[in-house]
Amino acid sequence: MTSPNSRVLERYKSAVTTATSVLGAAMLLRRVLADVLPGTALGALLLLPPASSRRHAVLIEEFDGALYNRVFMAAKAYVSTLLAAAPSVPLMKASLPRGAGADHVLLAMRPGTAVVDVFDGAKVTWRLSRKHDGGGGRRRTTEDAREVFKLSFDAEHKDMVLGSYLPAVMARVEAMSQEQRQTKLYSNEWGKWRTVRLRNASTFATVAMDAALRQAVVDDLDRFLTRKEYYRQTGRAWKRGYLIHGPPGTGKSSLVAAISNNLHFDVYDLDVGGVRSNTELRKLLIRMKNRSILLVEDVDCAVATAPRREAKGSSDGGIPASKNHKVTLSGLLNMVDGLWSSSGHERILIFTTNHKDRLDPALLRPGRMDMHVHMGYCAFVAFRELAAKYHGIQDHPLFPEIEALLREVDVAPAEVAERLLMTDDADAAVETAAKLLRGRKAGGGEDGGYIKQKLHVGPRRPRRAPAPSSRRGVVGAARWAVPDEGIGGSSRRGQGRGSGTGRRGRGEVRGRGRR
Numbered sequence: 001m002t003s004p005n006s007r008v009l010e011r012y013k014s015a016v017t018t019a020t021s022v023l024g025a026a027m028l029l030r031r032v033l034a035d036v037l038p039g040t041a042l043g044a045l046l047l048l049p050p051a052s053s054r055r056h057a058v059l060i061e062e063f064d065g066a067l068y069n070r071v072f073m074a075a076k077a078y079v080s081t082l083l084a085a086a087p088s089v090p091l092m093k094a095s096l097p098r099g100a101g102a103d104h105v106l107l108a109m110r111p112g113t114a115v116v117d118v119f120d121g122a123k124v125t126w127r128l129s130r131k132h133d134g135g136g137g138r139r140r141t142t143e144d145a146r147e148v149f150k151l152s153f154d155a156e157h158k159d160m161v162l163g164s165y166l167p168a169v170m171a172r173v174e175a176m177s178q179e180q181r182q183t184k185l186y187s188n189e190w191g192k193w194r195t196v197r198l199r200n201a202s203t204f205a206t207v208a209m210d211a212a213l214r215q216a217v218v219d220d221l222d223r224f225l226t227r228k229e230y231y232r233q234t235g236r237a238w239k240r241g242y243l244i245h246g247p248p249g250t251g252k253s254s255l256v257a258a259i260s261n262n263l264h265f266d267v268y269d270l271d272v273g274g275v276r277s278n279t280e281l282r283k284l285l286i287r288m289k290n291r292s293i294l295l296v297e298d299v300d301c302a303v304a305t306a307p308r309r310e311a312k313g314s315s316d317g318g319i320p321a322s323k324n325h326k327v328t329l330s331g332l333l334n335m336v337d338g339l340w341s342s343s344g345h346e347r348i349l350i351f352t353t354n355h356k357d358r359l360d361p362a363l364l365r366p367g368r369m370d371m372h373v374h375m376g377y378c379a380f381v382a383f384r385e386l387a388a389k390y391h392g393i394q395d396h397p398l399f400p401e402i403e404a405l406l407r408e409v410d411v412a413p414a415e416v417a418e419r420l421l422m423t424d425d426a427d428a429a430v431e432t433a434a435k436l437l438r439g440r441k442a443g444g445g446e447d448g449g450y451i452k453q454k455l456h457v458g459p460r461r462p463r464r465a466p467a468p469s470s471r472r473g474v475v476g477a478a479r480w481a482v483p484d485e486g487i488g489g490s491s492r493r494g495q496g497r498g499s500g501t502g503r504r505g506r507g508e509v510r511g512r513g514r515r
């Protein structure tokens, strides 16, 4: 006699066996049909839409748990660019994200609408909808609603969408946000980075300098940025060091701002005199963001450089050379190498100096600073660039005289820029600049001086003034910061008397080592 329990078990077994054989038969039938019928006919037979009309979709929700979904945010920014170009979306929403410039209005779809994008010949559709949270019987409000993007595409494009399209969307949005973000300038105070917006609007186009030198710097940066794999494979820190040197007022700080604005890299202007210990320096370096520039201005005054001044037996090369220098150059460079080698992101180190000859030879030896950029006195080419930029003139009857004078006298571009900006009248401006040069040739000093504008904004501790020099006429090195409006911007007279002892030069570039 069989028990009720064993009867149930028998029925269950027989049901499973039947289901398995039906499934097996169906699979067999499908395989047989697939061999004899084309894909579309098979789909029709199995009541599926043809492969070409089968749609797949990716749902991208606004929130990922409690957090904003970054893919959704990227999709929103990307769809905004599609909407700007789409002829068929009649109604959109517009908003201006906080901190964005007036030219960065964000367009958004209204829920229920869609926009089509084409990638590698394939059409994909972005549709926005609203999804209500399960409100447990509560009345639904618009606040409960979350937005969802449905990205749909033909089944055959699934690999392309997931493998190429979505990554391209993310990369495009990343590039857009890099372009739109305002570069920041950080300066250290009491062991912390203080941030201000970088107000120096210099670009490679506004810094008057030797054209070949400018191109060499641009090319060098470009090559550096594309060589991630090289640095990874060789286990080297993905960093590039530039030593920018030249007399005061020749555009060293402006070139730093141009590099920063061009790459959208923030600048960390390290006041080494304000760093109290190597531990503090390490913390500051660790707190720097990726894709940034570490700047040490006037490096000859800022850090103890000469090895003979460093204490022997220092474990990290970081023993102060004097009470004024808590950090040494070798300590700084070693720390930078050590910390940046594991970051995997591109970083730039820039030292500026008015006195390359005063630098420790160790800094100048190959491998330390990759490229030496000499910003020289104003050559006629640079003069013409400034005159064209400020007054829109390509030629002037005084140009031949000015060209001849510039071959004979040393004058910083900053001085010329200041003269050219004294008036809106082009003729008067050129005459004022010519007067400066004539006076300089005659040995007169009345016209000397330029208004110093540093990168940093707001007061900072005064640095040691450079040693006085016999060359007269250039007022520089103000250590109290003033806002820099960039070329053509307003200016205020800085404090302090600097020097103009740099050798006469029209620009030099020296690349070192592989990047």
Ligand SMILES: Nc1ncnc2c1ncn2[C@@H]1O[C@H](COP(=O)(O)OP(=O)(O)OP(=O)(O)O)[C@@H](O)[C@H]1O
Residues within 6 Å of the ligand: 206, 207, 208, 209, 246, 247, 248, 249, 250, 251, 252, 253, 254, 255, 353, 354, 375, 412, 413, 414, 415, 417, 450, 451, 452, 453, 454, 476, 477, 484, 486, 487, 488, 498
């Ligand atoms: N090469 C240049 N092209 C255009 N403008 C320049 C150039 N050099 C200097 N200027 C103008 O002079 C101002 C001061 O220049 P900048 O601070 O870049 O010179 P610097 O070489 O860094 O001087 P310092 O050695 O005294 O720090 C700039 O704000 C800019 O307006």
